[in-house]
Amino acid sequence: MADPLSPFRSSLLPVGVRELAPHANPVTAILMGRGGSLRLHLHGARVEGDMLLIRPGVVHGVVLPTRGADIIYLNGLDFPSDAPLAEALEGKLAQLAGGALEGGRDAVDELRACLAASASATLPSVADVVRAIYDDPMRRMPQGELALRLGLERTKALRCFKAVTGQGFREFKLWSAVQYAAAQMKEGALVRTAAMDAGFADTAHLSRVFRRVFGLTPSAAIAGLSVN
Incomplete structure (x- = not known):
């Protein structure tokens, strides 16, 4: 389970546009398309999927489905993958992320626990x-x-x-x-x-x-x- 004493908050942002201009997420984030797949692009490279885990600090653009997407920002969480830009989520992680994007507190805690590289407590x-x-x-x-x-x-x-x-x-x-x-x-x-x-x-x-x-x-x- 996630550390109940962790001070970090996760934030949700609904996005109703079709495209996000080049930007860099300050923290690890998960982007879920509404009724369609997403495409992240960077200097000719691209990552596609219905739900993407995005590396922070890397400038990228995003093409979204017609209805837009929902984003959860996982503050204080190290990026748990060696993917240079992003990777598609599937299975249990996708289910947890879906619950977290719907605002479920328990789902957010469990998602963070599953993604955490270590269980070390914050000073x-x-x-x-x-x-x-x-x-x-x-x-x-x-x-x-x-x-x-x-x-x-x-x-x-x-x-x-x-x-x-x-x-x-x-x-x-x-x-x-x-x-x-x-x-x-x-x-x-x-x-x-x-x-x-x-x-x-x-x-x-x-x-x-x-x-x-x-x-x-x-x-x-x-x-x-x-x-x-």
Whole structure:
């Protein structure tokens, strides 16, 4: 089973467009097409399937079926494969991923446990920092506070944080904020309101980050929510 004390949250994003612009997922993600297969492409290489496990940090484009797709972002989870871009999921993993994409908490926990490369626990001090960042998305915790919370010199604290979370400190804070903004928009918030509540300077700042990590603009994401 997944570690019940893990601080990492998984986030869901419904996508109603036919194509995602080149972007790099900040974390391991699973993409499931709605009623059709997906195609990821990168410099002539491609991976196709109804449900794809996507490597983080690799810029790629996506062609989706007519009704779009659903994505789950598995924060804090190392990519469990040697595939250079993505691999199709089948069998038990596909069943668990389907349940997770439907919002099943138990399915998410079991999916993460099955995909986890190891069962090592997150350091309590880093876990507390992760929770603090999640709990206050508008605030950008300074590096000095991170060092103080971890009881380490600043550079060592930054290295420790990245080793545990898989993301740099600044990257993690920005990714957490944009996920929060996306969740607010799913609940009906205006883009400018979501940007402000997540601590972005303005809607243009949110839009730039949104497109870089999701491959579409906030307005396109909102329009896609009505696609069934």
